[in-house]
Structure formats: C-alpha cells, structure tokens
Amino acid sequence: MLTEVTATRYVTPLREGGSLPGIVEADDLGTYVMKFTGAGQGRKTLVAEVICGQLARRLGLRVPELVTMQLxxxxxxxxxxxxxxxxxxASGGLNLGMDFLPGSLGFDPLAYEVDxxxxxxxVWFDAVINNVDRSWRNPNMLVWHGDLWLxxxxxxxxxxxxWPGAQASAAKSYDASDHALAPFSPDVAxxxxxxxPLVTxxxxxxxxxxxxxxxxxxEPGFETTDALRRAYVEALLPRAATIHERIELGPRTERRASQAPGWLTEHLTPWPHPTKKDRTKDSST
Structure with a gap:
C-alpha cells in the first residue's frame, strides 16, 4: 500500500505536462509532483501511474517514489x-504524488549516454506496459545524480x-522505432x-x-474493484512473457504522427512550437 500524505501548500504548476501537474508540499515535509483526479484524463491516468510505476520499481528500474495525497x-x-x-x-480528496527530484534534468540523448x-x-519494460509516450518527441525521463529515472x-x-478488447490489444506488438532509447542499441533479449521471469x-x-x-x-463490466485489479494482472502477465518476440526496432519515422492519445498529441509538437513562432513574428513587426 502506498504511503498517504496530505498536501499543505501548492507551490507551482508544471506546464510541460498535458495534465497540468503541480509541485506540492506535504505534511511529511516532502515535496512532490502531484497529479490530479480532476485533470482531463481522469483517474485512469493515476491507476496507470501506480501500476506501471510500482512494477518498474519492483523490477529495479528507477522511478520516483509514489504516494497518495489528500487534497x-x-x-x-x-x-x-x-x-x-x-x-x-475538481480534485478534492485522494490524488497521486511523485517524489520531486530537485536539480534533475530532462533526458537529452546528445548529452547522456545509455548503455x-x-x-x-x-525498452522491454515500455513494451510490456505499451508505453506510447517515451519517444524522441517526448522522452519522459530525467537524469538525476548521474542516473536515468523514468x-x-x-x-x-x-x-x-x-476492457472488452483488452486481451486482443495486450497481445499486439510494440513498435519501438521512435523510442527515445532506440539509438542506443537496446539489448532487449x-x-x-x-x-x-520476475513478472509473476x-x-x-x-x-x-x-x-x-x-x-x-x-468501472463498467466489473462488479468489484478486485475483479478490475484481476483484469490488469490478466492483461500484463502473458504480455510480459512473450512481448520481447514482438518488439519492432526500425528506422526512426519523424514524419509519422505520434501514437500517443489525443489528449497528449498537442503537447508533443517538435520545437519550435507554432505558438512560439507566432510570438517571434509578432515581436518583429
């Protein structure tokens, strides 16, 4: 079970994210990046954060510690x-917090080498969870104290x-051609x-x-929360066993549209953003 804390001060929004997360201080004297149930993506985003973040940590990957936060x-x-x-x-009650990593830098493949x-x-982990949002467009990784954090x-x-199509969807392959770490010759095997073998x-x-x-x-189609939890297990368990056979690594396709959900695509526009272009044009006239 995640540790529960209470938010005591809202510090500042993080506008890089589509869900407008914010930096928040809590009653345990910790500082967290808070993700809200009232954001446009809803509570399923927080469910995914918990299941995938906790799975990554149990597999030895670096993910900031997660807590639940009363707001x-x-x-x-x-x-x-x-x-x-x-x-x-819109987010009163229980939300999600991630340990804030002060001084961390966004991952830059030109500045940080990954073996x-x-x-x-x-790449293998992202294939298991079908992460469509760790591409070169939006790496979603930080470098902190010389280590890579997800x-x-x-x-x-x-x-x-x-959910009716979950088993068929979970059985699909994973295209890692645009993955942020594809240029580093990932040893998926x-x-x-x-x-x-650890994903039991x-x-x-x-x-x-x-x-x-x-x-x-x-959740429609599920009588209990335990039944819904079981559905997550049944989708991930067989995928973890065989997904390495269905990971596609090919040339990066810069012109192909992002595979991210619609609510994310507007935040994945490669730099310079159209809004920045417009501001530059306006200031020169």
Whole structure:
C-alpha cells in the first residue's frame, strides 16, 4: 500500500505536462509532483501511474517514489491562475504524488549516454506496459545524480480504456522505432531473459493492490474493484512473457504522427512550437 500524505501548500504548476501537474508540499515535509483526479484524463491516468510505476520499481528500474495525497481544494484559493484553481477544485480528496527530484534534468540523448543493457531494460519494460509516450518527441525521463529515472506513465496500458478488447490489444506488438532509447542499441533479449521471469502473477497482484479502491469503483463490466485489479494482472502477465518476440526496432519515422492519445498529441509538437513562432513574428513587426 502506498504511503498517504496530505498536501499543505501548492507551490507551482508544471506546464510541460498535458495534465497540468503541480509541485506540492506535504505534511511529511516532502515535496512532490502531484497529479490530479480532476485533470482531463481522469483517474485512469493515476491507476496507470501506480501500476506501471510500482512494477518498474519492483523490477529495479528507477522511478520516483509514489504516494497518495489528500487534497483540500481550499489550498488553491490564493492561486491567481484560473485554470489551476478549477483543477484544484475538481480534485478534492485522494490524488497521486511523485517524489520531486530537485536539480534533475530532462533526458537529452546528445548529452547522456545509455548503455545497451539499460536501454534494453527500459525498452522491454515500455513494451510490456505499451508505453506510447517515451519517444524522441517526448522522452519522459530525467537524469538525476548521474542516473536515468523514468517518469510519466499515465499514457500506458491503453487497453484499460476499452476492457472488452483488452486481451486482443495486450497481445499486439510494440513498435519501438521512435523510442527515445532506440539509438542506443537496446539489448532487449538480455532484458527479457532477466526481467520476464520476475513478472509473476503474485508480483502483479501486489502491484495492482497498491491502487486505491476509489480510483477503481464504478468501472463498467466489473462488479468489484478486485475483479478490475484481476483484469490488469490478466492483461500484463502473458504480455510480459512473450512481448520481447514482438518488439519492432526500425528506422526512426519523424514524419509519422505520434501514437500517443489525443489528449497528449498537442503537447508533443517538435520545437519550435507554432505558438512560439507566432510570438517571434509578432515581436518583429
């Protein structure tokens, strides 16, 4: 079970993310990146963050520690940004926090070398969870104290948005051609040999148990939250065993549209963004 803390101060929004996460201080004196139930993607994003983040940690990959965070919407009354105020008002109750890594830098493949073994472990893991949001367009990795850390798993396990087709979706291949670590010759076979045996039914059941009940209630087709947790286990278990046979690594396809969900694509536009171009043009006239 995740540790539960209470948010005591909203510090600042992080506008790089599509869900408008924010830096928040808590009653344990920790500082966290908070993701909100009231964001446009809803609670399934938080479910994915917990299951995938906890699975990664159990497999020895670096992911910031996760906590659940109680939020009183009154915390946002002094926030001048109307969008942030509305988000906080819509997110009262239990939300998700990730340990804030001060001084960390966004992953840059030109500045940070990743060895094939580590690259293979990350690519294999992303294939298991079907992560469509760790591409060269948006790596979702940080470098902290010289180590690679994985963040932002809300756009994974896309089958949980359509449970009737979950088994068929989970059986599909994984195209890693545009993966941020594809240029580092990822040793996927070695990763599968090491990690696949660790992804047991028991491990996945323990990981799914970390998801709070209130994020799982009222899911169509499931009478109980335990039945829904079981569905996550049944989708991930066979995929972990065989996905290494279906990972595609080919030339990077810069012109192909992103495979990320629609709510993310507007945030994946390669630099310079159209809005930045417009501002430059306006300032020169």
């Amino acid at each position: 009183d919407p009154v915390i946002g009354l002094s926030e001048p940004d109307q969008e942030v105020q509305e988000l906080l008002k 094939p073994k580590e690259a293979g472990r990350v 963040i932002d798993h809300g756009a994974t396990m896309i089958w949980h948005h359509n 070695a990763a599968a040999e090491e990690l696949a 039914e028991e491990l996945l059941t323990e990981v799914a148990a970390d998801v709070p009940d209130e994020w799982l209630v009222d």
